[in-house]
Amino acid sequence: MTRQYRPKNRYAVRRKASGGASGRWLGTLLWIAFAFLAAWLVWVMWGSDGKGVLGEAAYRIMNGAFGHAAYLFPFLILYGLAKVLRNSKGGGSYGIFTLSAGVLLCTAAFASEFSLLKTHVFTDSALYGGAVGDFLSDIFRRIFGAVGAGLLGLALLAAGVQTLFEIPWASLFNGALDYIKEDFHTWLSARAEMKAKAKEAKERQGIAIRRADANPSEAVQPGQEKPRELEIRRGDGLQAKAEAAPKTAKKTAKEAAKPEEQPVPAPQTSKVIEIASKIKPKSAAEKEADTPAEKEQAAEPQPPREYVLPSTTLLAEPPQNSKSLGPTETEIKEAAAKLEQTLKSFDIDAEVTGVSPGPVVTRYELRPKPGVKVSSVVALSNDIALAMKARGIRVEAPIPGKDAIGFEIPNDEPAMVVLREILEHPSFTQKRGHLTVALGRHAEGAPATANLEKMPHLLVAGATNSGKSICLQTIIMSLLFRNKPDQVKFLMIDPKRLELTFYDGIPHLYDPKCECGDVSVVTNPKEAVKSLQALVRVMEKRYMMFELAKVKNIESYNKWAVENGHTPAFYIVVVIDELADLMMQTRASVEDSIQRLAQMARAVGIHLVLSTQRPSVDVITGVIKANLPSRIALQVASKMDSKVILDSSGAESLLGKGDMLYLAIDAQKPSRIQGAYVSEDEIQRTADFLRQQGGPQYETQLAPEKTDDSPDGLGASPEEMIQALTLITERRRVSQDLLKAHFGSSARATNLLSLLETKGFISKPEGSNRWDIAFDKIEHQLSVLESEKLLKTAMGDEE
Template identity: 40%
Template sequence: MPSTQLSNRVQHQQHIDAEYQIPGRKPSGFHRMMTGVMAFALGVFICGAYGSHSPTDPSLNVASDAETSNLFGSTGAVAADLLMQSFGWTAWLAGFGLMIGGVYRTFGIGPRRPSRWFWGMMAISMTCICLAGWPIPSNWPLATGLGGMAGERLNHFASIPFAAFGAPDPVLLASITTGIAGVLFAAIAMGLGADDGIAVFRTIGQMWNSFKRGKAIPMEVVTEHDEAEIRDVAGLRDRANSFFENMRSRNPQQAALPDPEKMEPHLEDNFLRNIENSERPTIPVRQRLAEKVVETQPASSIIEETTPKSTLFGNRASQPNTDMPAKAPAPAPVSVKPVRAPQPATPQSSISAPILNDGSRLPPIDLLQLPPERRSDHDETKLLEMAELLQVVLGDFGVKGRISEVRPGPVVTLFEFEPAPGTKSSRVISLAEDIARSMSATAARVAVVPGRNAIGIELPNDDRETVYFRDLLSSKAFTRSRASLPLALGENIGGESTVADLAKMPHLLIAGTTGSGKSVGINAMILSLLYKLTPEECRFIMIDPKMLELSIYEGIPHLLSPVVIDPNKAVAALKWTVREMESRYEVMSKMGVRNISGFNKKASEARESGETYTRPIQTGYNSDTGEPIWENEIIDMRPMPHIVVVIDEMADLMIVAGKEIEALIQRLAQMARAAGIHLITATQRPSVDVITGTIKANFPTRISYMVTTKIDSRTILGEQGAEQLLGMGDLLYQASGGKLNRVHGPFVSDEEVEAVVNFLKDTGEPSYVEGLTDEPEEDVSVADAAMGVSSGDVEEDLYREAIQIVRRDKRASTSYIQRKLRIGYNRAASLIERMESEGLVSAANHAGKREILMPEDNAA
C-alpha cells in the first residue's frame, strides 16, 4: 500500500490509540513517557549507587563519621548497602532491567505482556539463588554470599531436596540447577525460541573446540571484524579454567573471580557476533506468541511460519531452508516464505500406466500438464503495511483490536484480528464489503475462527497462484489416501492439498454461478476417481441436460449408460438407480452384511476359496402331504462396484419433473449410501425452488463456488460468505454440516480431460446396462408379471377401485384419489378425467369441486 496513505491513516488513528492501546503499535501519551523516564532514572540510580558503593560509607548498617564517597551521596550509600546486603550481585540485574524497561516504556517498544516481566523476575530470583552457592571472593565485604541474604535463604530451601536424597554437595547442586533455570527464564523473558538456543549451543561448541585446539575460529564463519575477538579468546580459556577450578574447590580464600566489568562486555560482543556470522545450515523464521503484533520497526515481523491446522482458515506449513552467506557484515533481511512447501511430483512413466492385479490400467500422470515452478516468497514489507492499514481501516469504522497473525497463502492472505472486549463479531463480519473497498481489494471474506478469540479476514493476493491438478494427484494427501472414493478438491489457504472421501460424505451438493469454476471442479472430481479406480471398482451415470459439460466422457469404460442429455431419460435413469439400490439391499440382506464393503469382502473371500453361497427358499407346497417345498437359491457373489451419479444441472431437471426428481433424489440420498451409490449434483441457480428443503436436508456435505448474492450463499451453505469468493475455482467446503473451509480448486484444461478420456477409451469398451434410460413399466408389479397380467388389466382394476372410492366417500378430487390409491398425481388426474368423460362425475366448478353423478348401486 502507498506510504502516504498509510501515514495519513496512522495519524487519523491516534485518537483511537489514546483510548484503547492496540498492542503492536507505537503508543503515545504523557503518562506512559513519564513512567518510562522514571523507571530508567531509577535503574540509573541503582546501578550508579551500587557501582560506587564503599563499605566505609555511613548507612543503616555502618556507623561512621567518614565522608560519603557514593555517587549519589548518603541516599545512594544507604540504598547500595541495602541492595548488597539483600541481593548481592543480583542488584545489577535489577538496575539494568529497570533501565531497559524504561526505554521500552518510553518509546513504546519491547514486550507488552505481563508474563514477560514475570519471567524476568523469576530469572533474577534464580540468579540470586545461583550466586549464593558460588565461592566467596576474598574481597567480598559481607558475611553472606554473592546472592545476599535473600539468595542465601532461598538457596537453603532449594538445597533441601538434594540433601534429602543424600547428594554430596547439595548447595552446589542447587546453585547449578537454579542457574540453568535462570537462563531458561531469561530466554523466555527475552522471547527467545528453540532455534536461538540451538544457535547458542552451536556457537559455544565452536568456541570450546577452539579452546581445546588452541586455534582460531574457521574463517568461513568469521568476518573481518572478529580478528580482535579471536586474539582474546585464547586468554579467556585460561581464565575460565582457573575459575571452574576455584568453584570446584569451594575454598573462599583461594577463589578469585574474573573482573565482571571486563569480562561481560567482551563475552556479549563475541557471543552476538558469533551467532550472526556462524555458518548455519538453516535460518528458520520463528515468531514468539507475545510478538505476534503489528510493529512499525523494520526489524520486527508479524508473519509467522507455522504448520497447517484444521480450522476454518486452514493449515500452516514449515519454513523452507535458506543458506547464510559465508561473509557478510550484517545478516540478510528475513524473507517471508509461503505457508505451503511445493511437493515434488510422484514420478510415473509416460510410456506405461500402472497395471493392477486384474489387468486394468490407470491413466498415467504424464497426461496432465506439468505445472511451472511456484514462487517461493512473499513481500514481507507489503504484508506488514497491509496489516497496519487493515488495523487502521477497522479503527475508522469504530472497531478496536489488534492483528495477531498474518498467514500468506497461494491465493489469499489471512489476517487474524483479535477484537477488543465488548466487540460483536457480527459487527465486524458485516463490514466485509467496506473492508474490501478500503483495502482496494476485489473481495474480502470475514468469518469467526472457531475455538479462538479471533476473526479471520481473508484478502486476495495481488499475484494469484494457479493450483494445478497434477500437483494434487502427486501430493501425499492423495497418493496415500485410504479413501474409497477420493476427491481432490484443491488446496486450502495454507497451500496444503485437500482430499475428501465421497463414500463418507455420502452425497455432494454443489452450487456456483457462471465463471466460478464449478464445471472445472466437477471435472477434477471425476478425474480423481478415474485416476484411482477401475471400471470394476467404480461406475458412473452422468446426466448433463446442458449437453456441454459431461459429453466429453462419452465412451469411457466406467459408464453404465451413454451420457444422459434428455431430462425425461434422466428421470428414468434415476428410477433405475433406485431399483438397483433396492436390489443391492436385498442381496446384502441375504448375505447378512450391512454395506457394500462387507459384501465385497465376503465376495472376495468366496471367490478365493471357491465357495458358493446359497439360501433356502420356499417354492410351494407338496400336494400330497401339504408340506412346504424348499429349494436352494444361489446368491450372485460378483463384486458390486460403487456407482456415482453426476448431475451437472439440477435446475433443468426440476423444471421438467420437479416433484418426481425431488422424490427420487430424496430416496437415494436417504438410503443409497450403504448400497455404494453416491450423488454429485450441481446447479448454477441455488434458489429455494431448485435446492429445496428436502434436498438440503439429505445433502449435509456441500460446496459453494462464487455466487451472486448473500441469499444464494445462505441457501446452499446456511450462511453468507460465498458471495465474497474470487471465482476461478475459489470455493467454500462444508463437510457434513460442520464449519466452512476455504479451498482453491485446481485448474484442469479441456486438453487434459480429453487426453485422459482417450487413454481410457483405448483400454476398453464401455459395458452399458440395457434399458437403463428406458421408462419402466411401473404399472405392472413383479407378481403380476409372473402371473401373466398385462398392464391394461392392472389399469382397469385401478379404475374400478377409484370408482368404488368416489361412490363410497362422495369425494371426487385428484388429490383424494392420489392419497387413497397411493399413486402419482398424473395417474390420479387421468382417472378423474376418465370418470368425467364417462359421465360418472361432473366437470369441476369455479371452486374446483365436482358433483358425483353415478347412482348408489352403480358398479362400473
C-alpha cells in the same frame, strides 16, 4: 379547697369519640365506592359487550376526555386503592384525596404527551389524547413552545407518579450517579494499567534494538521474539517465522520435500506409455482386416488385457508461479503492520499473530486485546478493504479452534491451482477410500480433499462463469485417476450437452435402464427420468442382496462377496450437470427419484453430485436441500442465493474463477477453497486413454431389463404381474390401496401401478380420479403369461 374543672357539656367527650367512628365509616365507604368505580371502569374501558347504557356513556366520556390515556385510568385507581389499603395512615379522606390527585395528574400528563406526539412526531399514528390532552398541550405549547410543553408534561407525569408510587427520585439519581462514577474510575484504572504495560513493552523493545546494534551476531530476530511472534504457514506444511530463516534454508527444505510429494509415478507412467504405444490408431486396411477379430473380442464379457489407471502425466504441470504461493514475507509484514495500524485508527487494539498465504487469498489471523468486541472488528471490513486497497475482504470471526479473527485479503497476483499438483500430493495419494476427490487448495494453501462416501451427497451451485463446471470436472477426473471401472461407475446426465459429453464411451460409464453396449451420457430429460427411476430399483435390489448376505453397507458386502466367491458391487456416482433444466421439464418425477436416492442410496454405494447455476428455491427445493448436507457454493449474485445454498451469506463476496465455500457434513462453518483447474485438452486426453482400454462393461443383473414384451421391465416378476392382472379382473377395479392390501408393500403397489399404466392396461382420463381398465388387453396378456409359464415349467421338467 381547689375546684375541679368540668366541661360545660358533659357529652363533649362522647361526641368526639362518635365523630372519629363516623370519619372511619365515611373513609371505608369512600374506599368501597372507589374500588367499585375502578373495577367497573376496567370493564367499561377494556370490555367488549354488555356495558350498559351508563357504561357506554362513561366510555364515550372517558375516551373523549382523555383519549388513549383513559385506558390507564382504572388501573391507576386500583393501584392507588391497594396502596391506601396497605397504608395504615391512609384510611381517611387524606388518602382518597392523594389517590385522586395522583390519578388525575398521571392521566392528564399522558393525554397531553399523546397529543403532543401526534402533532409533532407521529403524525400518521393513531395516538389520541382526547379533549383534555388537546387542551393542555395547546396551552403548554403556546406558553412554553413544543419542547417546553413536552418537558412540562413529563414533569407533571413525574409528579403524578411520585404521588401514586412514592418513588424516591433523589435516591435513584444519587444511586445512578454513584454507579457511573464507579465505572468511570474502573475504566481510568484499566487504561492507566494498559498504558503502563505498553510503556514497559516499548522499553523492552528499545533495549533489544540497542543490544542488536551493539552486537549484531547475538541479536534476537523479530520472528523469534516471544511477546510478538508472526508465524507464516505455507501450504506445503512448512512453517516459518518472519525473517527467521535464510533463503538457502527454504530452498533446502523445498528440495527435501519434493520426493515425498511425488511417491511413485514412474512405474505407472512407463506402463501407460507402453499401452498407449501398443494401441496406436490403425490404417484403413488394418481396420478392415481386424474387424472380425475386434468384433469377437468386443463380444467377450471382459477385456483380455489388464486395466491400467491413467497417469498424471496426461495432465498439465503446474505453472512456475504457482509454486510460490501468496505474497513474499516482506509484503506480508507490511500488510500485517498496515492492518494493525488501520484498526488502531478506529481505537481497536489487536495484533496479527499468524499469516497463511494461499494461492488466491492470504489469511491474516488477528487477535484482539481483552475487552474488544468481535462485532466491532467485523463491522470494519469495508474500511479495512479500503485501507488495504483490496477488491473485497472476507472475515471469519472467530476462526474455529483459535482465539483469533481471520481476514482473507486477495493477493495482487493470484496463482493457478491445477489438478495435477493435488493428485500427486501425499494428502491425496495416501487417503484411503475409492471416492476420495480433489477440490483444490484451502485459503491457507493446504491441499483440499474430500471423501464422497462421507458427504454422502454433494450440491454444487454458483453463477455463470464462477467455475461450477470445472468443479464437476475436477471431481470426475479425481475418481477416474483413482478407480478402475469395476470399482466406480458414473451415471452422467447433461441436459445442456456441453460439459459431460467428453466422457462418452469410457469404461466407467453406466446406465441402469439399458445394456452396456448402448450406454452413453444421458442428454434427454425424459430419458434422465427413466434412468433415475431405474436406479431407484437398482437400489432396492441391492438392499435385497444385502439382506440375503446379512450386511448393512457396500463395504461389508464386498468383503462378504470376496470371501464367498461372488462379484463385488461397484460404487455408482450420479452426476447431474444442470438440475434446473430437469426440474423445469420433469419436476415431480426428478424430485421424487432424487429424494429416494438421497435418503436411502448411501448404504448401497450410490452417491449424488448435483449442480445448478440457478440457486433458487424452485430448483433447490426444501426436499432436495434437506437430503444434501454437503454443499459447495461458488460466486453468486446476492446474499439470498448464498443463503439458499449454504443457509448463510458469504458466497456473494467470492472472487469467482473457482473461488468457493465448501460446507462439509460435519462442519459448522464453510471453509474457503480455491478450486483446482483442469482444461478441456486434459479431459480429452484422459478420456481417449480410457476409451482405448475398452468400452463400458458391467453385468446387467442389477439393471432391470428393458424389453417391450417383458412384464418385469419396471421391476415386477411374471408371477406378480399375473396376480395383479387376475386381481383386477376379479374385482373389476384397480387402485393403489387394493394392490397394497394384496401384495403387502406400498412400494411394490406403486411400481405395479406404474407398470400397468405404462403397458396400457389402465389409464386415467384428464379431470378424473378413476382408472379406465382395458379388460380385453388384460385377458390377452394373462393368456400369454400363462402360456410362457407353462412353457418354462415344461422346459424345466425336460432338463
